[in-house]
Amino acid sequence: MLIEIDFRDKRPIYEQIVGRIENLMIQGIIKPGDTIPSVRSLAMELSINPNTIQKAYSRLEKDGYIYSVSGRGSFASNISSLLPGKKQEVLDKLKDIVLEASDIGMEKDELIKYIGEM
Amino acid sequence: MLIEIDFRDKRPIYEQIVGRIENLMIQGIIKPGDTIPSVRSLAMELSINPNTIQKAYSRLEKDGYIYSVSGRGSFASNISSLLPGKKQEVLDKLKDIVLEASDIGMEKDELIKYIGEM
Amino acid sequence: MLIEIDFRDKRPIYEQIVGRIENLMIQGIIKPGDTIPSVRSLAMELSINPNTIQKAYSRLEKDGYIYSVSGRGSFASNISSLLPGKKQEVLDKLKDIVLEASDIGMEKDELIKYIGEM
Amino acid sequence: MLIEIDFRDKRPIYEQIVGRIENLMIQGIIKPGDTIPSVRSLAMELSINPNTIQKAYSRLEKDGYIYSVSGRGSFASNISSLLPGKKQEVLDKLKDIVLEASDIGMEKDELIKYIGEM
DNA sequence: GTGGTCTAGACCACC
DNA sequence: GTGGTCTAGACCACG
Numbered sequence: 089m090l091i092e093i094d095f096r097d098k099r100p101i102y103e104q105i106v107g108r109i110e111n112l113m114i115q116g117i118i119k120p121g122d123t124i125p126s127v128r129s130l131a132m133e134l135s136i137n138p139n140t141i142q143k144a145y146s147r148l149e150k151d152g153y154i155y156s157v158s159g160r161g162s163f164a165s166n167i168s169s170l171l172p173g174k175k176q177e178v179l180d181k182l183k184d185i186v187l188e189a190s191d192i193g194m195e196k197d198e199l200i201k202y203i204g205e206m
Numbered sequence: 207m208l209i210e211i212d213f214r215d216k217r218p219i220y221e222q223i224v225g226r227i228e229n230l231m232i233q234g235i236i237k238p239g240d241t242i243p244s245v246r247s248l249a250m251e252l253s254i255n256p257n258t259i260q261k262a263y264s265r266l267e268k269d270g271y272i273y274s275v276s277g278r279g280s281f282a283s284n285i286s287s288l289l290p291g292k293k294q295e296v297l298d299k300l301k302d303i304v305l306e307a308s309d310i311g312m313e314k315d316e317l318i319k320y321i322g323e324m
Numbered sequence: 325m326l327i328e329i330d331f332r333d334k335r336p337i338y339e340q341i342v343g344r345i346e347n348l349m350i351q352g353i354i355k356p357g358d359t360i361p362s363v364r365s366l367a368m369e370l371s372i373n374p375n376t377i378q379k380a381y382s383r384l385e386k387d388g389y390i391y392s393v394s395g396r397g398s399f400a401s402n403i404s405s406l407l408p409g410k411k412q413e414v415l416d417k418l419k420d421i422v423l424e425a426s427d428i429g430m431e432k433d434e435l436i437k438y439i440g441e442m
Numbered sequence: 443m444l445i446e447i448d449f450r451d452k453r454p455i456y457e458q459i460v461g462r463i464e465n466l467m468i469q470g471i472i473k474p475g476d477t478i479p480s481v482r483s484l485a486m487e488l489s490i491n492p493n494t495i496q497k498a499y500s501r502l503e504k505d506g507y508i509y510s511v512s513g514r515g516s517f518a519s520n521i522s523s524l525l526p527g528k529k530q531e532v533l534d535k536l537k538d539i540v541l542e543a544s545d546i547g548m549e550k551d552e553l554i555k556y557i558g559e560m
Numbered sequence: 561g562t563g564g565t566c567t568a569g570a571c572c573a574c575c
Numbered sequence: 576g577t578g579g580t581c582t583a584g585a586c587c588a589c590g
Contacts, residue, residue, distance in 0.1 A: 100580055114310050127563065137582045142564070150386065155450050158563045159589035163449075171310060178307045179320055185303060186321055189296045192232050192289060200318050202297055203304055213399075214391050218574055255575050336565055350546050363578065373567045378579070394578045395574035407546060414543045415556055421539060422557055425532045428468050428525060436554050438533055439540055454589055491590050 090117070091125075093134055101136060105144035110153055113167055114174070124154055124162040208235070211252055219254060223262035228271055231285055232292070242272055242280040326353070327361075329370055337372060341380035346389055349403055350410070356402040360390055363398075444471070445479075447488055455490060459498035464507055467521055468528070478508055478516040 091108050093101055112118040127145060131138040145162055148154045152170055156162040189199055209226050211219055230236040245263060249256040263280055266272045270288055274280045307317055327344050329337055348354045363381060367374040381398055384390045388406055392398040425435055445462050447455055466472040481499060485492040499516055502508045506524055510516045543553055 102580080111309060126561085128561090139583085140581060143580090145563085156563060157449050157589090158454070159561080160449065161562060174310050175307075175312060178303060178310065178312065179317075182300075182303050182307075182317060182320060183324065185296060185300050186324060189300075191229060192292050192296065194293060194296065196321050196324070199297075199300060200321055202300060203314050203318055206301065206304060206314070213393050213396065218394070220574080258575060261574090338565080347545060362576085364576090375568085376566060379565090381578085392578060393574095395576080397577060410546050411543075411548060414539060414546065414548065415553075418536075418539050418543075418553060418556060419560065421532060421536050422560060425529075425536075427465060428528050428532065430529060430532065432557050432560070435533075435536060436557055438536060439550050439554055442537065442540060442550070456589085494590060497589095 089133070091130065091134065093136065102140050102144040102147065105130075105141065106147050106151075109144070109148060113153055113164055114171075118164050120164050120166040122164045124164060126161055207251070209248070209252065211254065220258050220262040220265065223248075223259065224265050224269075227262070227266060231271060231282055232289075236282050238282050238284040240282045242282060244279055325369070327366065327370065329372065338376050338380040338383065341366075341377065342383050342387075345380070345384060349389060349400055350407075354400050356400050358400045360398040360400060443487070445484070445488065447490065456494050456498040456501065459484075459495065460501050460505075463498070463502060467507060467518055468525075472518050474518050474520040476518045478518060480515055 090112060091105060093104055097104055099107075109118070109124065118124070124145070125133070127138050127141045130136075131141045134141075145154065145156060149156050149162075153165055153167055154162050155165050186196065186199060190196075208230060209223060211222055215222055217225075227236070227242070236242070242263070243251070245256050245259045248254075249259045252259075263272065263274070267274055267280075270283055271285060272280050273283055304314065304317060308314075326348060327341060329340055333340055335343075345354070345360065354360070360381070361369070363374050363377045366372075367377045370377075381390065381392060385392050385398075388401055389403055390398050391401055422432065422435060426432075444466060445459060447458055451458055453461075463472070463478070472478070478499070479487070481492050481495045484490075485495045488495075499508065499510070503510055503516075506519055507521060508516050509519055540550065540553060544550075
């Protein structure tokens, strides 16, 4: 099972699915053109209401990760053009962390050292 | 106004207040022993339901940031003992970011460089 | 009633609502900061299921037209930054029309004349 | 391949085929009297359900673009009488665009200039 | 079979 | 009261 739900996770189910599929695509496990599980089949597999899957897929389509064709299924898009935006998002989050660290008296060096040792 | 609410922020209001007061204490703007605004006065000032302020204060008290003396008000605790935990929290978040960055093909070096140039 | 549904319209209801509110904001009838009708009240007014309204609002929020705050309501955002994108969309559609016209032997001049006489 | 299907296109497949054949006829690539590929052969060529092709051809026949002779196949009609209607359709769409542009503050001049520079 | 829309009804956290 | 999520069940067009 490539996609799993963690019911203890505070994030809504549909968001977990969105994140999981985004990750699978970013990591190249799902490749452009690959078919994504059908709404109903994934709903069955995860024991979840089809509407919830539909919501996730709808979000993924709007964000450009997949494209859905009525009567045929859902397919992975080429996401190479989305990566720069993703990178910027990560850098923005990193910036927030550094500022937060600074508030509690942690120097940049300490953070850099921590990253280096991971 | 030391404390402000951003209604666009997706975090609940009480959580924004908790975070803001924690920050003010961490930065030393509010010092141990200082009085914290009363529930009612802060509620008035921010045009917010007193229940919301009460919820924030309860959380702050539970987490050890403030202590309340019934009939007297709320006061800032000495938070020096809480800092190590905070530091660990920040490092954990940092770890998440690094992993997320790795997923989209960003190397540690790129992140370290970004921090250094901030 | 600023918002109305045309059940003969082929577009789904939620899309009609999205388009209508976008228009009201673009025309300045709804101004930045204005409150948008609550999900439930609009659902009642239009005799439509709240989920459908929710879907419309969710789309509007994702597109940057409104922001919603749980427990408070939905509010109009400042959309000035969205207009350039909208303009480009219109020009793209216009381009398609011109090409289509060209296919059936209509010259640009004919189209320009038509616009001028509107 | 004169006829191709874009599965990313939100229009149903049969509608894409209708549009494509109409275009080929309007552009004179398919001339009055020319034979149209048989339902089965086109279905094979496009790897598509014959029912879908049949639906497209029915539509084309209804609209007067082609005529079918049972046992012989389908043939292109003379469409000169359909062109005025097509022109009006294009003008109607153009009108919609101009109105939409007006909503977001674009003047006719801007549109006319854009067309002129295409 | 597929995706997409809609309804009805429920529950939650927040205010 | 508010927005947000989820379920259950239905209907539709398309293939």
